[in-house]
Amino acid sequence: MVEEKKYEVWGSKRSRAFRVLWLLEEMGLSYTHHHVDFSKKEHKSGPFLKKTPYGKVPVLGVDGHYIFESGAIIEFLAIQHREKEMAPPIENFEDYGRYLQWNFFALTELEQPLWLKAKHSFALPEEYRVKEIEKAAFYEFSKAIGVIERELNGKEYLLGEKFYACDLLVGSVLNWARGFDFLDETYPNSFDYITRLIKRDAFLKVKDSK
Numbered sequence: 001m002v003e004e005k006k007y008e009v010w011g012s013k014r015s016r017a018f019r020v021l022w023l024l025e026e027m028g029l030s031y032t033h034h035h036v037d038f039s040k041k042e043h044k045s046g047p048f049l050k051k052t053p054y055g056k057v058p059v060l061g062v063d064g065h066y067i068f069e070s071g072a073i074i075e076f077l078a079i080q081h082r083e084k085e086m087a088p089p090i091e092n093f094e095d096y097g098r099y100l101q102w103n104f105f106a107l108t109e110l111e112q113p114l115w116l117k118a119k120h121s122f123a124l125p126e127e128y129r130v131k132e133i134e135k136a137a138f139y140e141f142s143k144a145i146g147v148i149e150r151e152l153n154g155k156e157y158l159l160g161e162k163f164y165a166c167d168l169l170v171g172s173v174l175n176w177a178r179g180f181d182f183l184d185e186t187y188p189n190s191f192d193y194i195t196r197l198i199k200r201d202a203f204l205k206v207k208d209s210k
């Protein structure tokens with residue numbers, strides 16, 4: 001178990017770094033946040049590429065070591081600080097399995113259609129963008145959100161009564177979907193869920209920070 005570690009997070013809160021900052025706030029861990037200015041290509045600069053060869057955010061730093069990939073960072077923090085109860089105990093076969101399942105589902109099934117839309121709207125160089133792909137992205141997202149919608153029926157959180165990091169990961173993707181007009185009251189359980197999650201103190205603390 002990690003005690004009194006001082007974490008550093010690189011990445012704008014408008015990027016996937018938000019989910020890492022949100023988790024650190026939920027856990028009450030101290031950290032330093034470094035903005036990375038894409039317009040100045042700071043993410044492709046020498047010092048930044050020493051932290052991550054991929055030149056993308058978020059990056060978590062601790063004790064001179066660096067981790068990239070938001071999902072890995074979230075799992076790392078949740079397990080290193082398991083006393084914060086952001087993941088079910090790993091000995092709890094059923095809950096820990098379902099927790100991991102939703103983390104992976106968030107990143108591979110829910111997020112990818114949104115990322116596909118984003119890449120073909122603004123992230124890729126113009127010559128690689130295929131505008132028509134949005135229809136396929138929406139279709140794929142609809143299938144994935146249907147699973148979340150059914151899972152949340154009569155439940156506060158994905159695993160029941162308790163908020164875990166899988167809610168944070170799924171929530172951060174659903175918040176993105178809301179911004180893309182991919183998620184509205186057509187999916188009432190998911191819409192209520194994300195409306196609840198974005199009112200959490202830790203979420204608001206990051207959102208309202210400078």
Ligand SMILES: N[C@@H](CCC(=O)N[C@@H](CS)C(=O)NCC(=O)O)C(=O)O
Binds near residue numbers: 068
């Ligand atoms: N799978 C990665 C994706 C990281 C990623 O694409 N980050 C974006 C910001 S949200 C980025 O750094 N983009 C800059 C670039 O692609 O050059 C993760 O979840 O951390």
